Amino acid sequence: MTDQTQILEAAPAAPSAWQRIKDSHLWHSFTRDRVAQISLAIFVLYAVMALFAPAIAPYDPYDPSQIDILNSEIPPSWDEAEGDENFWLGTDAQGRDLWSTILYGTRVSLMIGLCAVALQAVLGICIGLVAGYFGGRLDSLLMRLADVQLSFSTMMVAIVVLAVFQATFGTELYQDLAMIMLILVIGIAEWPQYARTIRASVLAEKRKEYVDAARVIGLRAPRIMFRHILPNTLSPILVISTVQVANAIIAEASLSFLGLGMPVSEPSLGSLISSGFEYIFSGSWWITVIPGVVLVALVLVMNLLGDWLRDVLNPKLYKG
Template identity: 80%
Template sequence: MTTPVEVLDIPTRPSAWARFKDTHLFHSFTRDKVAMVSFGLFVLYALAALFAPLIAPYNPYDPASIDIMNSELPPIWQEGADPAFLLGTDAQGRDMLSTMLYGTRISLMIGICAVMLQMFLGVLIGLSAGYFGGRVDSFLMRMADIQLSFSTMMVAIVVLAVFQAAFGAELYADLAIFMLILVIGIAEWPQYARTVRASVLAEKHKEYVDAARVMGFGSGRIMWRHILPNTLSPLLVISTVQVANAIISEASLSFLGLGMPVSQPSLGSLISSGFEYIFSGAWWITVLPGIVLVVLVLVMNLLGDWLRDVLNPKLYKG
C-alpha cells in the first residue's frame, strides 16, 4: 500500500519590486513630498523628450512646415494669437511648443551622455588611483588638480571656439551635439575621480578584498566586481547634480553661440535666439524656454539633495 507523497511548502522568493518596496530608499521616498513631486516632474520631462516627435504639433526641423509669415505670434492667451500655436511662435515662425519639446530632448540627451562620459573617465581614473596608490595615485591626482584649476566654461569656450574657427560653422553645426558631450564630459571627470578614490582607499583594506586576493582574483576583477559596487551610492548623488550642471553648461554655451545651432534648437539656443526680441514685445521666445530650463534644473537639484540625505545616514533625519 503506497503512502501519499507529502508536498513541502517551500516559500517563494519575493519579487524584485517587493524587495524594493521594503527598502529604506522607497520608504523615505514615499514620505518626502518634495522628492515625489520632483521625480514626477522629471519623468514628465523625460517622457516629453522621448516622445517629442509624437507629441509635438509640428516638426521644427522641417523647413516645409515653417512659414515666416507666422513669426512672433503671441501665446494663445494674448490678443492676436493663432489657435494653431498654443505657446506662440519664434522669430522664424516655428511653433514654440514643438521647439521646446525638441529642445528639451537635446538638452537632456547632452546632459545625460556628458555625465555618462564623466562617470566612465572618473571611475576608471579614481579606481586606478585609489587601488594602486603610490606614483600612479600621485600622477592621476595631479592631473585631476590641473583639470580642476580650469573652469568648465573656460575650457569649453576655448575648445569649441577653436574648433568652430578651424573647421567652419557648417561642420560645427553637424557635430555640435557630439562636441558638447565630449567637452562637458571631459571637463568634469575629476569630481567622480576624487569621490571614487576616497571610497576605494576606505574599502581596499577590508576583509572581503583580502579574501578576494587570497582566492587569486586579479586586480581588475577586485576593482570592478568587488570594490566598485560599494562606491555607487555617492556616484548616484553626484550624477543627479552633474546632469543639472551639464544642462546649464550646454545652455550657457548655446546662449554664447558655441552650442547647438539655431536649426537644431536646445533650450539654451532657444533662449539665445529670442533674447534680442525680449524688449520688442516677443517675450515668450526667451521666457518660456527659460522657465522650462529653470524647472528642469531645479528638479534635478532637488532629487540630488534628497538622494544625498537618504544615502548618507549621518544626514538623513527620517
C-alpha cells in the same frame, strides 16, 4: 528524505525584486518625501515628452515645409488681441511653433546632459578606481592631473576648445558636430568630480576582508575593482550623477547662449533662449521667457532629486 522535503517546503520563499524595493530604506523615504515625489514626477514627464516629441509636437521644427516666416513672433494663444489658437505658446522669430520647438529642444538638452554625464562617469570611475586601488606614484600622478583639471572651470575650458575648433574647421563643420563636441567637452571637463569621490571610497573598501579574500583566491586586480569594490561605492555616484546632469544642461545652455552650443536649426533650450533674447525688448518676450522657465524647472527638479538622494544615502545627514 521526507524530512528534508518538508523542511524545504516550510521554508519561506525568497522575496521578489519588487518586494525588496518596497522594503528598502530608499523606497520608504521616497514615499514620505512629497518634494521628491513631485520632482521625480516632473522629471519623468520631461523625459516622456522629450522621448515622444515627434508624436506629441503638432509641428516639426526641422521640416521647412511646416515653417512659415509670416507666422513669426505670434504671441501665445491666451493673448486675445494677437494670439493664434494654432500656436498656444506662440511662435519664434523664424515662424516655428514654440511648443513643438521646446519639446524637441528639451530632447536635445537631456540627451547632451545624460551623454556628457555618462562620459564623465566612465572616465572618473576608471581613473578613481585605479588611483585608489594601486596607490603610490600612480595615485599621486592621477590626482595631480585631477587637481589641474579642477583649477580650470568647465565653462572656460569649453569656451576655449569650442571657439578654437570653430575657428579652425569652420562654422559649417562645427554645426554638424555640435552635439558630439558639447558632449565631449562637458564630459571630459568634469571627470575629476567622480575620480576623487571614487578614490576616497576605494581607499576605505580595499582594506576590508572581502578584498583580501578575493586576492587570496587569485582574482586579478581589474575583476576585484569592477566586480567587488565598485558595487560598494555606487551610492555617492548616484548623488553626483543627478546633480551633474543638471550642471551639464546648464553648461550646454550657457554655451548655446554664447553662440558656441547647438545651432539654431537644431534647437536646444539654450539656443532657444539665445535666439529670442534680442527680441525680448521689442515685445516678443515669450520666445526667451517660456524656454527659460522650462529650463529652470528642469534644473530645479534635478537638483531637488540630488539633494534627496544625498540625504537618504548618507545616514549622517538623513533624519527620517
